Amino acid sequence: MDKEEDCEEDEDNFSKYLLDRVKQLEDRCKELKDTKQDIENKMRDEEDKKIKFKREARKLKSEVDRLKKPPLVVGTVLDVLDDDRLVIKSTTGPKFIVKTPDSFEDKDIKSGTRVALNQQSLGVVEAIPSPKDPSVYGMEVINSPTTDYTDIGGLNKQITELKETVELPLTKPDKFKEIGIEPPKGILLYGPPGTGKTLMAKAVANKTEASFIKVVGSELVQKYIGEGARLVREVFKLAEEKSPSIIFIDELDAIGARRQKSSTSGDREVQRTLMQLLSEMDGFDARGEVKLIGATNRPDILDKALLRPGRFDRIIKVPMPDKDARQQIFDIHTRNMNLEDDISLEKISSMTEEHSGADIKAITTEAGMLAIRNDRNKVKMEDFLKAVEKVKESNPAEQFGEASSEGLMFA
Numbered sequence: 415m416d417k418e419e420d421c422e423e424d425e426d427n428f429s430k431y432l433l434d435r436v437k438q439l440e441d442r443c444k445e446l447k448d449t450k451q452d453i454e455n456k457m458r459d460e461e462d463k464k465i466k467f468k469r470e471a472r473k474l475k476s477e478v479d480r481l482k483k484p485p486l487v488v489g490t491v492l493d494v495l496d497d498d499r500l501v502i503k504s505t506t507g508p509k510f511i512v513k514t515p516d517s518f519e520d521k522d523i524k525s526g527t528r529v530a531l532n533q534q535s536l537g538v539v540e541a542i543p544s545p546k547d548p549s550v551y552g553m554e555v556i557n558s559p560t561t562d563y564t565d566i567g568g569l570n571k572q573i574t575e576l577k578e579t580v581e582l583p584l585t586k587p588d589k590f591k592e593i594g595i596e597p598p599k600g601i602l603l604y605g606p607p608g609t610g611k612t613l614m615a616k617a618v619a620n621k622t623e624a625s626f627i628k629v630v631g632s633e634l635v636q637k638y639i640g641e642g643a644r645l646v647r648e649v650f651k652l653a654e655e656k657s658p659s660i661i662f663i664d665e666l667d668a669i670g671a672r673r674q675k676s677s678t679s680g681d682r683e684v685q686r687t688l689m690q691l692l693s694e695m696d697g698f699d700a701r702g703e704v705k706l707i708g709a710t711n712r713p714d715i716l717d718k719a720l721l722r723p724g725r726f727d728r729i730i731k732v733p734m735p736d737k738d739a740r741q742q743i744f745d746i747h748t749r750n751m752n753l754e755d756d757i758s759l760e761k762i763s764s765m766t767e768e769h770s771g772a773d774i775k776a777i778t779t780e781a782g783m784l785a786i787r788n789d790r791n792k793v794k795m796e797d798f799l800k801a802v803e804k805v806k807e808s809n810p811a812e813q814f815g816e817a818s819s820e821g822l823m824f825a
C-alpha cells in the first residue's frame with residue numbers, strides 16, 4: 415500500500431515538474447520572440463538610417479562636384495544656322511558663332527533658348543530652364559500662408575518685435591508718417607536651425623494678408639555667371655507684382671558672407687549676387703508694401719554692409735527653446751492628438767533639453783506613429799519616451815557628443 419502511495423506521489427511530482435518545465439519553456443519562447451521582434455525593429459531603424467545617410471552623402475557629393483566646377487556663362491541663342499552652328503549672345507557682352515553640341519536634338523534649341531557656355535571655350539554645355547519657373551531655384555511662393563502666431567511656441571518677445579517692425583508698417587503705415595520715422599525695410603532673424611524663423615515669417619505674412627516669397631541663399635548662388643544677380647532682381651520684381659508681400663531669404667549667409675580679398679570666379683559670383691541684393695534693398699521704399707526678412711545661423715560672418723541702417727537694421731535672436739518654451743511647443747504640436755491621461759508634457763519638456771522646435775515636432779510625430787504601429791487610437795506616455803530616444807539617436811550632434819549648433823555658432 416505504501417509503495418502504491420509513493421508511486422502516485424512520484425507521478426504527481428513528475429507531472430508537476432513537467433508542467434512547470436513546459437511553462438518555463440513557453441515563457442522563454444515568448445521572451446525570445448520579443449527579443450527577436452526588438453532586434454528586427456532595431457534593424458529596420460538602422461536600415462532607415464543607412465538609407466538616409468546614403469542619400470545625404472550623395473547630395474553632399476554632388477554639391478561638392480558642383481562647387482568644384484568653374485561657373486558657366488549664360489547666353490541666349492540668336493540664330494540657328496544650317497550647318498550645325500549657332501549664333502549666341504553671352505551675358506558678358508559679345509556675340510559668338512559656336513558649334514551645336516552633338517547631344518542636342520533639334521527640338522532642344524531654337525532662337526531665344528538660354529544656354530550655359532563654358533567660360534574659356536564658350537562651347538555650349540547645356541540648355542538651361544526657363545527663368546520664369548521659380549521652383550527651379552528653390553523659390554517658394556505662397557499667396558496666403560495659414561501659419562498663425564498661435565502656432566509658434568515660446569517666442570513671445572520675438573513676435574512682439576516682429577509685429578512692431580514688420581506688421582505695423584504694413585498695416586498702419588500712417589502711424590510712421592505721423593511720427594516722422596522710417597520703418598525698417600528688413601529685419602534679420604538669427605538662431606540655430608529649426609527654431610521657428612520660417613514660421614515667424616509665414617505668420618507675419620498671414621497676419622498682414624501678404625504673399626510669402628521664400629528664397630534660399632544657397633540656391634541663389636548658381637553655377638551660371640550673372641544668374642544669382644538676375645534671380646535677386648526677379649525676386650524683388652515678383653514681390654512688387656504680388657505686393658503686399660514678405661520676401662524671406664533663408665541661409666542669408668550663403669550670399670551675404672563678408673567679402674574676401676582672395677577671390678575665385680565662384681566667390682565673385684557670390685559677391686555679384688550680394689551687390690544686387692544690396693542695391694535692390696536700397697532701391698525700394700521703406701514705406702512700401704514689400705518687406706524683407708532674412709534668416710541665418712551665422713550672423714557673425716555676415717557682411718557689415720547688410721546690417722547698415724536702411725537694410726537689415728533690426729536683428730532679432732531666435733534662441734533654442736528653454737523648458738517653458740519647449741512645453742508650449744509640445745502643447746501646440748499635440749493639440750490635435752488623441753492623448754492618454756497619463757501623459758505629462760511637462761516631464762517630456764524637462765527631458766528634451768537642447769532640442770529645437772523642429773525636434774519637438776519630430777518627437778510628437780514619432781509618438782503618434784508608434785501608437786499607430788501598435789494599433790492603438792490613443793498615444794501613451796511610453797510612446798513619447800520611446801520617441802524622445804529615437805529623435806535623440808537620429809540627431810548626429812548628440813550621437814557623436816558634439817557641441818550643439820548654438821554652442822558652435824554663438825559661442
Ligand SMILES: Nc1ncnc2c1ncn2[C@@H]1O[C@H](COP(=O)(O)OP(=O)(O)OP(=O)(O)O)[C@@H](O)[C@H]1O
Nearest residue numbers: 565566567607608609610611612613743771772775
Ligand atoms: N517655436 C516653435 N513653435 C512651434 N513649432 C516650431 C517652433 N520652432 C520650430 N517648430 C517646428 O519646426 C518646423 C521647422 O521650423 P522652421 O522652419 O520655422 O525653422 P527655422 O528656424 O526656419 O530653421 P532653418 O534655420 O533650418 O531654416 C516648423 O514647421 C514647426 O513645425
